[in-house]
Amino acid sequence: MTPPPFGRLPEAPLERRNLVYPFGMARPADGGLAEVAEGVFWLRMPLPFSLDHINLWVLDGGDHWVVVDTGVNSPAVADHWRTLLAGPLAGKPVGRxxxxxxxxxHVGLAGWLSRKTGAPLLMTRGEFMLARVLTLDCAPEVPADVIAFHAAAGWSEADIARMEAAGWGRFARGVARLPTGYRRLRDEEVVEIGGRRWQVVVGSGHSPEHGCLFSPADGILISGDQVLPRITSNVSVYPTEPGADPLGEWLASIDRLRGLPADTLVLPAHNEPFTGLHARLDQLAADHQDKLDRLAAFLTVPRTAVECFPTLFGRRIAAEEMQMATGEALAHLGWLLHRGLVTAEADGRVNRYRVAAPGSGGAQGVAHG
Ligand SMILES: [Zn+2]
Known part of the structure; x- marks a missing residue:
């Protein structure tokens, strides 16, 4: 086995909000690597969003490297990869x-890296297919059903005009062309990497079929965006599936992840590695339950999704956050709607939600924006 080309992060446990960060707030520099467990290397890449970084992982596969997540499609991230491939990772090929x-x-540079290294791309089917579809979905104008979806949520004419001006197909710009074919990862499948057995753990709600990797022997979970220590992952209803119940799927995934050991070392896609998985899952579930309770109390009179923003978020929503806030609001409204706790009524182009009268028989046949 090749000796690790990068230093082991020193232990410096730091406790915050019932989570323990075993390496404190230490982190590798952009484009740099640090070993967090034997053969598991933490790599940080810059992001051009308000969220300024993503954590990627490089696993020692014995005679090859396995890369987990790739960073957004940008010249800066591609440059970091070139430097890594020519330097610290040059001893063996990227094999998967x-x-x-x-x-x-996460998927941004996967196609580029796959072409550059010849390595196959491994994803769950739901994630690969959706990424492929969205990279091909470019049009000169925002589709009419997407505009109707946002109008139904209560967007103003000005908000809609801003969305139309931004155009359609932003996803494709952040993702390099994907390979035509991929290798499918299935829930509970075991992937062997350098003698370590990683079990695929699928979650849902943030994305349809999110694949995490869990090593039972070493108690390590590469959690992607399914569990983050300080950020609440976005859980949204999108125009692609207006009647979806992503929050129901998200809360079910939280229950499922509670089945992993409490002392699991979680390697998240944002912020720092931590232990305290169960405490974090409890915090996430409680945060959503709190939002649902506030919404139910607010909906004694009919309101649009946009009118629910102050109750849900407790702060002003900037123009560029409108889409995400709308998706989140609809996810919480959808959860209540699917369980018959609120009803929705179409009023012209706009949907309004209110708490269901007791014994009203639930959500059957109700329009859902
Ligand atoms: Zn994500």
Missing amino acids: IVVTHYHPD
């Missing part, structure tokens, strides 16, 4: 590329 889910900061 695993991507947790379809978001551009």
Whole structure:
């Protein structure tokens, strides 16, 4: 086995909000690597969003490297990869590329890296197919059903005009062309990497079929965006599936992840590695439950999704956050709607939600924006 080309991060445990960060707030520099467990290397890449970084992982596969997530398609991230491939990783080839889910900061450079190294791309089917579809979905104009979806949520004419001006197909810009074919990862499948057995653990709600990797022997979870220590992962209803119940899927995934050991070392896609998985899952579930309770109390009179923003988020929503806030609001409204706790009524182009009268028989036949 090649000796590790990068230093082991020193232990410096730091406790915050019932989570323990075993390496404190230490982190590799952009484009740099640090070993967090034997053969598991933490790599940080810059992001051009308000969220300024993503964590990627490089696993020692014995005679090859396995890359987990790839960073967004940008010249800066590609430059970091070139430097790594020519330097610290030059001792052996990249043999496999695993991507947790379809978001551009994760899948962005997967196609580019696959072509550059010849390594196959491993993803769950739901994530690969959605990424492929979205990279091909470019049009000169925002589709009419997408505009109707946002109008139904209560967007103003000005908000809609801003969306139309931004155009359609932003996803494709953040993602390099994907390979035509991929290797499918299935839930509970075991992937062997350098003698370590990683079990695929699928979650849902943030994305349709998010693949995490769990090593039972070493108690390590590469969690992608399924569990983050300080950020609440976006859980949204999108125009692609207006009647979806992503929050129901998200909360079910939280229950499922509670089945992993409490002392698991979680390697998240954003922020720092931590232990305290169960405490974090409890915090996430409680945060959503709190939002649902506030919404139910607010919906004694009919309201649009946009009118629910102050109750849900407790702060002003900037123009560029409108889409995400709308998706989140619809996810919480959808959860209540699917369980018959609120009803929705179409009023012209706009949907309004209110708490269901007791014994009203639930959500059957109700329009859902
Ligand atoms: Zn994501």
